Amino acid sequence: MRYYLLTLGCPKNSVDSEGMAMLLSQAGYGGTADPDEADILLVNTCGFLTAAEDESLAALRELAGNKRRGQLLIAAGCMAQRNGERIVREVPGIDGLLGTRRWMEIVPFIQGLRGGTGQRALGRYALLGDPEQPLDGPVPRPAVVAGSAYLKISDGCNAPCAFCSIPSFKGKLRSRPTQAIVAEARALVAQGAHELILIAQDTTDYGRDLGTPDALPDLMQAILDGAPGLRWLRLMYAYPGHVSSRLIEVMAGDPRICHYLDIPLQHGDAGVLRRMYRPSKVEQVLDTISAMRAAMPDMAFRSTFITGLPGETQSEFANLLQFIEEIQFDKVGVFTFSPEPGTPAGSMAGQVSEKTKSRRRERLMAAQQRISLARNQAQVGRVLDVLVESQGELSDRKGPVSLARSYRDAPEVDGLVVVPGVLPIGRLARVRITGALEYDLIGETVREEAIALIG
Template sequence: MKKKTFHLISLGCAKNTVDSNSMARLLMQSGYQAVANPKQAEIMIVNTCGFIKPARDEAIETLHELSDLKKSGQVLLAAGCMAERFGGQIAAACPKVDGVLGTLHIPEILSLIERLQDRGKRPELPVRDLPALAALASPLVHQFAPQGASAYLKIADGCSRRCAFCSIPLIKGNWRSRPAEEILRDAAILQDMGTQELILIAQDTTAYAQDRGEKDALPGLIEAILKAAPEIPWLRILYAFPGFVSERLVDLMAASSVIQPYLDIPLQHAHPEVLRRMRRPDDMTWVRETIAAMREKIPGIAIRSTFITGFPGETESEFAALYDFLEEMKFDRVGVFPYYPEEGTASAALGDTVPEAVKNERLDLLMRRQQEISHAINRSFIGKTLNVLIEGEQDGVMVGRSYRDAPEIDGLVFVDGAAAPGEIIPVRINSALEYDLIGKVVG
């Protein structure tokens, strides 16, 4: 009998990685096998990102590459965020795509494949309907993605905030927090799979259960996860929203040896006027006080943030305030992105007033300064010992991550010595690069 096979390319963020894993699990439960070579796959899937134009360009390019390889009998699907909002554009730009499966319709992948196989090939466009939203919360759909010894665990999807630049709510809809029992079930499964690092994700983890009318529910959820999966040694929280990092959350992080002293708080800007135009919290006093309290209660905490340059109307002095803030806060990790106007968002109506060259110049200025800050912080670790989760080998050297590094976005620790992937071992740091550290296994 012919083997059922699929090849899946996951683009975009960790939340998309989780959706890709959910699709792969549904396919495998139905007898499909994953194959690394797209030429050998009966079903080829690109899980697209649709957040900003460069991500959509990458999705179209990837679909074109697979279209070029596509042979008769193969099915090519575009799934994910771009497919949800711009399915028609995909169908027009990539005529060899057989089906378009929006991110809200991922549980329907098997029925879409069956329909395509039954009735020939013509593009299917996503339909936003409530049954599909309900299906997303189905207990059949696990929402996690193991990556080596780490695993992303999605606790909610969508976003009910309306930041002026952001198209996520238009793609993913409003907040939908997963029931705690499903999250705990997934955490226990990941523990059984040997997960060493559990990474909680959502568009905004601090909004967990706000859609159910609960306030500050994240700390309680984390406590329950720690009980449900007591053998997972590391837990990391991503994407906290300014204004919603509660004292209870900070105290829980301070008291737990499992919750890694690391927090990603995307601030986007530091000038109150720009933040107001962005429709984001503009209380910089809260930001300064909360970060100071976290640093006091959780010594050594690594804080990551992201910023946008060239938001409509950003003046020289507003940018200078952002630069000074970066200088003042000495974040461990920073990501900077140039502003892209996104169709349908509130800021699109403000025009794209800052020239691209200025956006990029401001981005470079921030990143160059941050590189120096990051290097200085890294140098302060020389002579210290950090626990490192080993991920594998690069050019004959062991590589891993410390509590200061989330996968894919932060730095690495290069380790002299022997250890197996998935082991957490003490490493004495002897050298520091801008973003990475170098050390030797202790003992």
């Protein structure tokens, strides 16, 4: 029996897909990259934005259109959970729906589907997650990719952000037990992971549902103690107001924790932040960033912003521009506002035109490019450890190059360090930075060091 698995969406979805792939292979299913060869067609959908739902539906419809007799088509993940009705309505060939917190039941789900004994909902076989289900139990892990692996510490979110649909289908925050996370970290390091990346909807809220708010610093310490071979521990998706002084202290106190923080702030104007139902004390964000820079002068900050929330005025947008100038983020992602059905912002008065949203996005990106370039230029001359991701050729360079990341770069969303020559994938190397572009850095291995490869 073979399965084809297509993953859409964010790293959190990729982690769930990795878990499903592991469970399927443990149960004797083989994977295939060719849908024609598969008995099970599985799409781990994204449902964060309407555009992401459209992409998920297109992938499902294409598979349904070519489905042959005996093949099963299953939609798993966020869109199955959030909007299974739409999948059933628009993809007549769909056989089953598996919700976000039910992916670990993929094997019995398939068996139930094949035997016709599974639960039914929406006229199909369906296991749509109970969002209140605790996240305990073992989570099997696949091989590490290029020396790096994501580690999911919780699911769901307690925040009420007006534009976001995630809590409506993921439910409130549910933290995984510390022991299970540490055991997984240890297993990943044993498989060759130099870097572990902590992810969740809000990593900094870890532990609140277990009665221990601000438990993230202790969790990070437990991971470092439990997996002593780990070289980099990276933190993604922090929430403003949840970055505690204890977290800063733990981050500054162990060189294995990357001096990097992804803190999606969404806006820099207090009025817009209030309409987003997000913390609106801009001063507090500035204080947090200053405190982190004081404790760790080489901190790299990434953030994401939304342009065109309903009612966003020209002067509110100007405040956002000024905010990014003041903070000087290393990396920034910008999205235009998408009115999501069922969210408060989806039906707010004063929707901004697509043209204005896009124009503001372009302006913000252009301003940030200049800042990113200056931040990157300040790296020239530094000696940094980098994790090698891949090898390739660049049109303007002779010979092969290695593409790597420093502590300043998370995979998929940030830049790269381009190093001439072939370095082994998944290994750490020490390089001197010799050049800077807006997104990427250029480096060369440190020849005078006894060993350029350090891990």
